[in-house]
Amino acid sequence: MKDGSSIPAKFSNLSQHSYYGITGRIRDENNLPVEGCIVQAFDKDLGIFLNPDDPLGKAITDEEGAFEIIFDKADFEDWFEGSPDVYLKVWDQDGKILVITDEKENNTHKMDFQIKLGKGTTNPIEPDLYASNLSRMILAFNATFNIESLSNSDIRTVAEVLFRAVNSWVIYRDELASYAGYDGIQVPSHPRRVEHYHVTRWDKPVLPIEE
Amino acid sequence: MNAIYGLDRLRSRKEHYLTVEGDVLEHCDICVIGSGAAGAVLAKKLCDFSKSVVLLERGGYFEGEDMNQRDEDMIPLLWKNCAANFTSDLRIAISQGSCLGGSTVINDAVCFPLPDIVRRQWRDLGVKISDEEWTRATSEVSDSIHIAAVREDELSSNSLMFRKGCELMGYSKHHPNSRNCFNCMQCGLCHLGCHYETKQDMRVTYIHKALNNPTSIIKIYCNCKAERITYSGDIISEVEGSFVDSSGNIRYKMRVNAQLVIVAAGSIASTELLLKSSIANGKAGKGLALHPVPFVLGDFPFEIKGIQGIPMAYALHDFGVTNGVENGGFLVEGIFLPPLQLSLLLPVSGGHHEELMLRYNHYAMAGVLVRDGSNGEISLNDLGLPRVDYSLKQKELESIARGVEVISRIWFKLGASRIVTPHMARPILENPDEIPELISAIKNDPRGMLLGSAHPQGGNRMGNDPKTCVVDSNCRVYGFRNLFVCDASVFPTALGSIRS
Numbered sequence: 001m002k003d004g005s006s007i008p009a010k011f012s013n014l015s016q017h018s019y020y021g022i023t024g025r026i027r028d029e030n031n032l033p034v035e036g037c038i039v040q041a042f043d044k045d046l047g048i049f050l051n052p053d054d055p056l057g058k059a060i061t062d063e064e065g066a067f068e069i070i071f072d073k074a075d076f077e078d079w080f081e082g083s084p085d086v087y088l089k090v091w092d093q094d095g096k097i098l099v100i101t102d103e104k105e106n107n108t109h110k111m112d113f114q115i116k117l118g119k120g121t122t123n124p125i126e127p128d129l130y131a132s133n134l135s136r137m138i139l140a141f142n143a144t145f146n147i148e149s150l151s152n153s154d155i156r157t158v159a160e161v162l163f164r165a166v167n168s169w170v171i172y173r174d175e176l177a178s179y180a181g182y183d184g185i186q187v188p189s190h191p192r193r194v195e196h197y198h199v200t201r202w203d204k205p206v207l208p209i210e211e
Numbered sequence: 212m213n214a215i216y217g218l219d220r221l222r223s224r225k226e227h228y229l230t231v232e233g234d235v236l237e238h239c240d241i242c243v244i245g246s247g248a249a250g251a252v253l254a255k256k257l258c259d260f261s262k263s264v265v266l267l268e269r270g271g272y273f274e275g276e277d278m279n280q281r282d283e284d285m286i287p288l289l290w291k292n293c294a295a296n297f298t299s300d301l302r303i304a305i306s307q308g309s310c311l312g313g314s315t316v317i318n319d320a321v322c323f324p325l326p327d328i329v330r331r332q333w334r335d336l337g338v339k340i341s342d343e344e345w346t347r348a349t350s351e352v353s354d355s356i357h358i359a360a361v362r363e364d365e366l367s368s369n370s371l372m373f374r375k376g377c378e379l380m381g382y383s384k385h386h387p388n389s390r391n392c393f394n395c396m397q398c399g400l401c402h403l404g405c406h407y408e409t410k411q412d413m414r415v416t417y418i419h420k421a422l423n424n425p426t427s428i429i430k431i432y433c434n435c436k437a438e439r440i441t442y443s444g445d446i447i448s449e450v451e452g453s454f455v456d457s458s459g460n461i462r463y464k465m466r467v468n469a470q471l472v473i474v475a476a477g478s479i480a481s482t483e484l485l486l487k488s489s490i491a492n493g494k495a496g497k498g499l500a501l502h503p504v505p506f507v508l509g510d511f512p513f514e515i516k517g518i519q520g521i522p523m524a525y526a527l528h529d530f531g532v533t534n535g536v537e538n539g540g541f542l543v544e545g546i547f548l549p550p551l552q553l554s555l556l557l558p559v560s561g562g563h564h565e566e567l568m569l570r571y572n573h574y575a576m577a578g579v580l581v582r583d584g585s586n587g588e589i590s591l592n593d594l595g596l597p598r599v600d601y602s603l604k605q606k607e608l609e610s611i612a613r614g615v616e617v618i619s620r621i622w623f624k625l626g627a628s629r630i631v632t633p634h635m636a637r638p639i640l641e642n643p644d645e646i647p648e649l650i651s652a653i654k655n656d657p658r659g660m661l662l663g664s665a666h667p668q669g670g671n672r673m674g675n676d677p678k679t680c681v682v683d684s685n686c687r688v689y690g691f692r693n694l695f696v697c698d699a700s701v702f703p704t705a706l707g708s709i710r711s
Contacts, residue, residue, distance in 0.1 A: 120276040140293035
């Protein structure tokens with residue numbers, strides 16, 4: 001299983017079995033595919049010496065930079081966890097580490113990693129471009145509604161709908177992110193201040209439609 | 212020295228960047244106003260011909276590392292007027308970019324070739340551009356921005372749902388889109404700028420090339436709003452503008468003396484500039500088309516996570532100009548939106564709005580891209596700000612109704628427990644039998660709909676009649692020797708499909 005030798009027929013059957021599937025592609029700083037990278041998946045475990053992270057499978061990227069790793073429940077299961085906390089390590093052909101992704105628990109049995117090599121340059125004295133953005137946005141919306149004739153109840157209705165949408169975002173966005181499970185943000189809030197890898201990771205739901 | 216100039220004290224940028232510290236007076240061969248799809252290509256090509264170019268851009272200079280994937284941070288930085296860009300009755304939200312690279316920085320990067328029907332119709336309206344010229348220009352741009360079809364393994368869950376629906380309903384012409392994206396990272400957040408610089412927008416392609424060609428002479432001024440074009444007789448003498456900071460304060464003044472001026476600020480802004488300069492009065496602003504888009508969501512009992520992957524990757528062409536429909540017609544596009552934008556098009560408010568937002572991961576979504584008539588007009592209001600008046604006519608309502616029905620039936624067929632519609636009076640459908648009520652609401656109460664628009668076109672019509680058209684087939688403004696308008700505002704009719 002670790003070398004992907006007995007691959008099940010379709011990823012869509014994964015959750016019915018105990019298999020997990022990881023796909024991905026690696027491109028370089030010029031967006032060109034990188035062949036020959038070594039990719040290994042791990043399950044993060046608590047502790048370091050007594051409970052090292054479980055290796056889940058290894059692959060080498062092909063000429064399109066693509067790789068595929070399949071692993072089984074048995075590869076990570078222990079007393080504490082029923083689902084794996086998956087992260088990837090990527091090395092070049094000389095063994096130099098290129099990327100270590102963040103770990104994240106997976107229970108969809110299906111993950112995709114899009115990786116772009118290289119990290120952005122960081123500079124702690126960059127101006128904060130995002131300061132007051134939300135208030136600018138609310139002011140811009142408010143100004144739009146004031147300019148038009150709000151004595152027209154027709155327009156006022158729509159203005160209220162839109163303004164409440166923006167307002168509700170302000171109030172609810174953190175709740176929405178956690179309750180609604182929005183996982184779209186994958187870079188730091190100030191990318192120029194925090195060194196980070198360029199990884200898009202999707203834990204993909206299996207759709208109950210034939211693929 | 213070639214450089215980008217702006218008001219912010221930026222430090223680690225890939226391009227040569229300098230901060231503006233006082234009023235600016237420039238002399239150049241050509242002043243290009245607007246750095247979007249048209250302005251950037253023009254500026255670069257003019258540099259190739261050894262012209263000195265000054266490029267003015269109202270918005271700011273942002274690179275991949277500035278795109279932090281958060282709606283509330285990126286929309287105010289990249290979108291025109293923080294996305295508060297509406298028609299006068301607030302029914303249509305018009306998406307446009309205002310930053311270096313223009314709308315190409317915030318679009319979904321979808322590219323279609325100009326449909327043959329549209330070429331022919333434009334020719335009949337007096338646009339004298341030959342097929343060879345179209346083909347040559349199109350293939351040159353396509354190569355520069357790396358247009359390629361979306362691959363099978365790149366189709367997101369939302370796209371797969373839409374494709375499956377098209378198959379089940381028996382439609383014949385549907386396929387993945389082509390995009391100007393090079394090995395896309397599939398983060399799903401194209402509208403918030405591409406953090407990874409895989410999207411081949413104008414900044415990373417034409418603008419980058421123009422700045423780094425050693426024989427170019429180009430200065431790009433960001434945060435610089437062009438306010439007036441001054442002229443004497445039929446010769447343009449100057450472009451006047453202001454450097455405006457993020458709080459809206461005017462910090463410095465700008466004046467450009469140019470031999471030739473090209474206005475490429477996009478529909479609405481190009482017209483605004485002409486009207487403010489008293490150019491093409493009575494003609495500029497007429498004949499705006501918007502490609503209005505109603506969105507329809509299917510709420511499913513299982514998770515789809517539509518945001519995971521390329522937002523606009525698959526389209527249904529059966530009903531559109533790309534399938535031979537001569538008059539009007541529409542495309543149906545699978546599309547997904549980041550949360551704040553999605554929240555703006557839900558036709559409900561209050562607690563109902565919150566309840567619908569919490570279903571975010573359970574939605575599949577598609578939109579109807581309507582090829583509308585030139586039903587809109589741009590004018591200046593009392594405060595001197597642009598005002599867009601637009602009304603949907605019978606033809607558009609038919610297309611909207613038909614397209615909304617197509618999508619609704621697709622989602623119900625796939626097992627949606629309910630549909631979220633674009634209509635405020637009929638926001639939720641619980642079963643397919645309710646679709647006729649929605650159609651009736653659309654046709655009888657069109658002002659109850661909330662629509663989007665990503666393709667404002669027209670307003671400064673191209674053609675061979677100086678009495679009704681603003682520019683000729685060379686984009687030269689009638690009545691002037693050295694003034695051109697070259698952007699989507701010159702389109703004589705709506706395209707009906709998408710060109711990045």
